[in-house]
Amino acid sequence: MRWCFSFALTLAFMHMAVGQEKSDGDRAVGGMLVYPTDGSHWMSLRALSLAVSRRGYRVVVALPATGNWMVGETPGLDSETFPVPFVDQDNVFDTFLREVVFKETDGVTEFTFRSFESIYKKCAVMCDSLLGNVAVMQRLRTYNFEVLLADPIDPCGAILADALGLPSIFLLRGIPCNIDLKAAHCPAPSSYVPQSMSGFTDQMSFTERVTNMFMGLKQDHLCIDFILKRFDELARRHLGRDVTTMELLSNASIWLHRTDFVSDYPRPTMPNMVNVGGLTSGEAKPLPQDLEEFVQSSGEHGVVVVSFGSLVSAIPHRIANVIAEGLGRIPQKVIWRYEGPTVEKLSNNTKVMPWLPQRDLLAHAKTRVFVTHGGSLGIFEAICYGVPMLGLPLFGDQFENMARMQNKGAALVLNIHSLDAGSLALSISTIATHKSSYKEKSSLLSRLHHDQPQKPMDRAVFWVEFVMRHGAEHLRVAAHHLTWYQEAGFDVAAFLLAAIVLVTSVLTALITICCRWLCRAKHSNATVGKEMAASKKHK
Incomplete structure (x- = not known):
């Protein structure tokens, strides 16, 4: 009997296990x-x-x-x-x-x-x-x-x-x-x-x-x-x-x-x-040795990371030369993701790469500025690690993305089509040197972003x-089951308007009727008074 019970119990557990599988x-x-x-x-x-x-x-x-x-x-x-x-x-x-x-x-x-x-x-x-x-x-x-x-x-x-x-x-x-x-x-x-x-x-x-x-x-x-x-x-x-x-x-x-x-x-x-x-802003990894050595060679000035996103690896040659010339005027070392034709005005402080570990670079302590087109993924990586930005938006929501960052004090924005080397160099230097403004605002955004109970x-x-x-x-919400005029409240507004018009019309009519009745009563009383006065005079 005890054996049967054990066997049945074993079968039950096996059944539960199979059911779980x-x-x-x-x-x-x-x-x-x-x-x-x-x-x-x-x-x-x-x-x-x-x-x-x-x-x-x-x-x-x-x-x-x-x-x-x-x-x-x-x-x-x-x-x-x-x-x-x-x-x-x-x-x-x-x-x-x-x-x-x-x-x-x-x-x-x-x-x-x-x-x-x-x-x-x-x-x-x-x-x-x-x-x-x-x-x-x-x-x-x-x-x-x-x-x-x-x-x-x-x-x-x-x-x-x-x-x-x-x-x-x-x-x-x-x-x-x-x-x-x-x-x-x-x-x-x-x-x-x-x-x-x-x-x-x-x-x-x-x-x-x-x-x-x-x-x-x-x-x-x-x-x-x-x-x-x-x-x-x-x-x-x-x-x-x-x-x-x-x-x-x-x-x-x-x-x-x-x-x-x-x-x-x-x-x-x-x-x-x-x-x-x-x-997508996961944990950063150490840089490859050659890239780490280049970053460390920047000294106290640090590095500037330049990337126009996953799709825009090459830009028109004229604009690329303007960017290269501007980057050559700053004291920082530069790491630029670029795959276009050779840029004649490229300076010794700039390292060009067909691909770069963007997240790992932004997480590095020596990164001072992120030059970006304003894609949302790159912006969040910069926010994650508290890096101020220089925006060169190209299309779509990139303009409003960078406008928000500029409004929050964490970025400057330039027009890439009217860009000149001097304004580019000046903007990068402004962001890199005014740490009490751009860096502090970026760090604040980073702290706020990380202070949440659950990772995104x-x-x-x-x-x-x-x-x-x-x-x-x-x-x-129940609005999914309403017509557009019901959701906007137009039917209720129309009802209230009709009710107001109706009540106003009724009140107006009543007041008119009362006024007319009073006028008639007054006129009638005046007529009776005149007749009585005339009758007394006649007597």
């Missing part, structure tokens, strides 16, 4: 699907995807079969490749840099929202290739994913999530025209929330507030025409119903914003919006797992 296996089979976006956006998506993968989940990237992307096979991540109608030489971003960012007319950069049209057109074609590929879509369904991760600056992720019936998590810095705020039904008063690419701070003058308001109205039209409209057509065709991209974006479970109120301006947020700015990456991973476990419907 099955549970873990099911988790790995489900996992997360990632729809990638190129450039620095992919760097953030990849970092979060790897962090989720390290938690034991299977992470699969829907990988386009084109050779000119940063997106590619990544150890630790699986992939499902789908064909796209592009040739490797057809690099839209290089064309964008050459024909838009570095093209000038009378010294003014020709950059508008229309400049993004070619990039979004390619994104739409790629999206169509994936959604229309029956075999790939069927394979994606067999994974039984639990969640989809994407950067909504490419709206295809929202369409793919709906097509596969998956909850979506969006990791983003922002979308042109504040589309993310509109999709999340997040209030964004134009009186203190600057429109994207406006360059305004949260302390706007009356004229700037007026401009900000009208800029928002204009951007709504441009975004609908140049971003959302082409994806609306894709969504209707592949989902088989009348739906808009904005509606699909609004279905997001969680919005992971790559920002922090240390670097951004305070503004309203929603319960399903989480700040994870700095999630840990927070991002937590919310991915939270959505896998529970979803996040309880964090979505």
Whole structure:
């Protein structure tokens, strides 16, 4: 009897163990699907995807079969490749840099929202290739994913999530025209929330507030025409119903914003919006020996790190020579990421590298200034280690990113197209020598950024797992179920206005009736009085 009981107990524990193994296996089979976006956006998506993968989940990237992307096979991540109608030489971003960012007319950069049209057109074609590929879509369904991760600056992720019936998590810095705020039904008063690419701070003058308001109205039209409209057509065709991209974006479970109120301006947020700015700013490593020796040779002056991000390794030769000449006039040693043609005015104090360990350099005690284009990843690395910046923004949100840093006292900003060697050298020297201003402000931002109960990456991973476990419907405001006029309160305002008009009309009518009655009574009394007086006189 005792033997039977022991045997039964052993079987029970074995069953529990098998059940646990099955549970873990099911988790790995489900996992997360990632729809990638190129450039620095992919760097953030990849970092979060790897962090989720390290938690034991299977992470699969829907990988386009084109050779000119940063997106590619990544150890630790699986992939499902789908064909796209592009040739490797057809690099839209290089064309964008050459024909838009570095093209000038009378010294003014020709950059508008229309400049993004070619990039979004390619994104739409790629999206169509994936959604229309029956075999790939069927394979994606067999994974039984639990969640989809994407950067909504490419709206295809929202369409793919709906097509596969998956909850979506969006990791983003922002979308042109504040589309993310509109999709999340997040209030964004134009009186203190600057429109994207406006360059305004949260302390706007009356004229700037007026401009900000009208800029928002204009951007709504441009975004609908140049971003959302082409994806609306894709969504209707592949989902088989009348739906808009904005509606699909609004279905997001969680919005992971790559920002922090240390670097951004305070503004309203929603319960399903989480700040994870700095999630790629991991631990710094020691520099390679040759680079460490170069840095140490700078003495008390220190070093200046120059980088224009992961995509802009080469800049026009004229601008590169101006930068090289300016860098040659400062006492600091310089480490510059540059892959363009040979620069004639390069000085002995400058070390040019095709790639550099940016995070490790910014963490070094001898780094004095970071010359940057103003990408959000680089800015957060500089904030993480308290390094003041000199901004030379090129396009997109880089202008407003650097405007915020300048407003917070941690940076200076120059126009790269009107740049001269003297102003570059003077600006670097100003930042490096006025430590009581720029360095102290940068150090303050760094302390504020680090003083939080949870690291940004840990927070991002937590919310991915939270959505896998529970979803996040309880964090979505009821505004998602209201019409635009109900959300704005126009129906209530119309009712109150009608009520006021009605009450006013009734009161006016009553007062009129009373006045007329009083007038008639007075007239009647006067007539009676006259008749009585006439009668007495007659008698």
